[in-house]
Amino acid sequence: MARNVMSQPIRVLLAKVGLDGHDRGVKIVARTLRDNGMDVIYTGLHRSPEEVVTAAIQEDVDILGVSVLSGVQLTIFPKIFHLLKENAADDIIVVAGGVMPDEDAIALRKMGVREVLLQDTPPRAIVETLCRVVAERGPR
Amino acid sequence: MANYIPSTKLVERVCAGDMRAVSRLISRAEAGVAEVRSALAEIYRATGRAHVVGITGVPGSGKSTLVGKVVQRLRADGRKIGIVAVDPSSPYSGGAILGDRVRMSEIGTDPGVFIRSMATHGAIGGMARAAMDAVDILDVAGYDTIIIETVGVGQDEVEIARASHTTIVVSAPGLGDEIQAIKAGMLEIADIHVVSKCDRSDAARTLTDLKSMLVLGALGSGDDWRVPVIGTSAISGEGLDELIDAITRHRRVAFETELGQRRRRSVAEFRLLKTAEALLAERFVKARSDRTAEYTEQLLARTGDPYALACALIDHSLKTEQGSTDDENT
Numbered sequence A: 001m002a003r004n005v006m007s008q009p010i011r012v013l014l015a016k017v018g019l020d021g022h023d024r025g026v027k028i029v030a031r032t033l034r035d036n037g038m039d040v041i042y043t044g045l046h047r048s049p050e051e052v053v054t055a056a057i058q059e060d061v062d063i064l065g066v067s068v069l070s071g072v073q074l075t076i077f078p079k080i081f082h083l084l085k086e087n088a089a090d091d092i093i094v095v096a097g098g099v100m101p102d103e104d105a106i107a108l109r110k111m112g113v114r115e116v117l118l119q120d121t122p123p124r125a126i127v128e129t130l131c132r133v134v135a136e137r138g139p140r
Numbered sequence B: 001m002a003n004y005i006p007s008t009k010l011v012e013r014v015c016a017g018d019m020r021a022v023s024r025l026i027s028r029a030e031a032g033v034a035e036v037r038s039a040l041a042e043i044y045r046a047t048g049r050a051h052v053v054g055i056t057g058v059p060g061s062g063k064s065t066l067v068g069k070v071v072q073r074l075r076a077d078g079r080k081i082g083i084v085a086v087d088p089s090s091p092y093s094g095g096a097i098l099g100d101r102v103r104m105s106e107i108g109t110d111p112g113v114f115i116r117s118m119a120t121h122g123a124i125g126g127m128a129r130a131a132m133d134a135v136d137i138l139d140v141a142g143y144d145t146i147i148i149e150t151v152g153v154g155q156d157e158v159e160i161a162r163a164s165h166t167t168i169v170v171s172a173p174g175l176g177d178e179i180q181a182i183k184a185g186m187l188e189i190a191d192i193h194v195v196s197k198c199d200r201s202d203a204a205r206t207l208t209d210l211k212s213m214l215v216l217g218a219l220g221s222g223d224d225w226r227v228p229v230i231g232t233s234a235i236s237g238e239g240l241d242e243l244i245d246a247i248t249r250h251r252r253v254a255f256e257t258e259l260g261q262r263r264r265r266s267v268a269e270f271r272l273l274k275t276a277e278a279l280l281a282e283r284f285v286k287a288r289s290d291r292t293a294e295y296t297e298q299l300l301a302r303t304g305d306p307y308a309l310a311c312a313l314i315d316h317s318l319k320t321e322q323g324s325t326d327d328e329n330t
């Protein structure tokens, strides 16, 4: 199920940016994705946009999932998109996760974030969403 | 398919060191799509510059942390470094969590370092094939030293370490009272032994145990190379310079001596056989479908035996496949 067009497991990079020291949520998501047949590259806490984008490119991921809890979303995502564009890597699908107010989620979508999956999103819905956005992107 | 760049087009960009092209070509190689073969052929002919270093050891022995520290120091000499970090896939879902980057954050944005994580995908020989293709691509992209990190638990992983010019086996204190390398059959394959976490008090014991094992077995002592045992600590930095010195000396052995020549020949042979195994398995998996059900029924009814039916299945699969790819071959 969780396969991309080359019938390889969908590759997802999960990154935590910002200052908060909680990665329990991301780790649970990582396990859910693995258990549904995806390859998850986990990069650890406190990543900078530069680190996240470099890793996403080197790992050639289908999806870059960035989790934020500390309210930095409106400054972090513009940087990420700028770096992706600068490296001609804007075919990587960006998904946001974590906790944020509705108006921020709307702003992120306008910026180009494909899906905003807040903390209460059921695991099944996360898996389905990621499979869908990769299928919609098509081959590359 | 509008956005699909043919693999042969990517080769030129790989040669120019384009990170994006490198990572995409590695993905295609990993997927084993037929379209990538001619690109990989072109790549292979251009390889041979890079020093390939395999690092293996049980999970948690400190391999990724060590790679981070070693690479940081190698970078000071201006050498470009590629890293292929292989972790096992879940046998249940086929997915994997690849966490080696967590321990390599100090080199995460260095433009002279390329880190690629890879899952084993459970295919026999498949991982070896993909990892070695990735090494070739990084070689051609201008990375001077390429490190393959594998978990030393299965035969395949140990073999990958063997497929490199220089093999480092990492042991660590506190992971069981036995030296893990012995259990996994990894004692013999090391060109360099490392005991990591030497900031811990129980590391001295691991070091002496390992050294006495090596003396007993009189391993690796030739005219060209004596296997060193090096204690390291990622915390204090102890032993890192000594390790880098050993890697540099072994690079010379690998490229300039008779021993190194033999090693490179055995790597080439390994490569040939692993690739053949992987291709054979792939062909079989692709072609086997149409008779499997029929033979299963015969086996169930005991009108046939497992060996005869398996032989028939193989013969039939490969014959069918031959017929369907004839025009491609001529």
Ligand SMILES: Nc1nc2c(ncn2[C@@H]2O[C@H](COP(=O)(O)OP(=O)(O)O)[C@@H](O)[C@H]2O)c(=O)[nH]1
Binding pocket: B057, B058, B059, B060, B061, B062, B063, B064, B065, B066, B103, B196, B197, B198, B199, B200, B232, B233, B234, B235
């Ligand atoms: N005390 C100490 N701990 C270490 C050292 N190197 C690694 N570790 C720890 O050992 C654990 C496993 O390290 P990792 O590099 O992921 O091991 P790998 O599974 O072999 O790649 C981590 O918790 C590291 O922080 C060291 O030199 N000293």
Ligand SMILES: [Mg+2]
Binding pocket: B063, B064, B065, B099, B100, B149
């Ligand atoms: Mg590791």
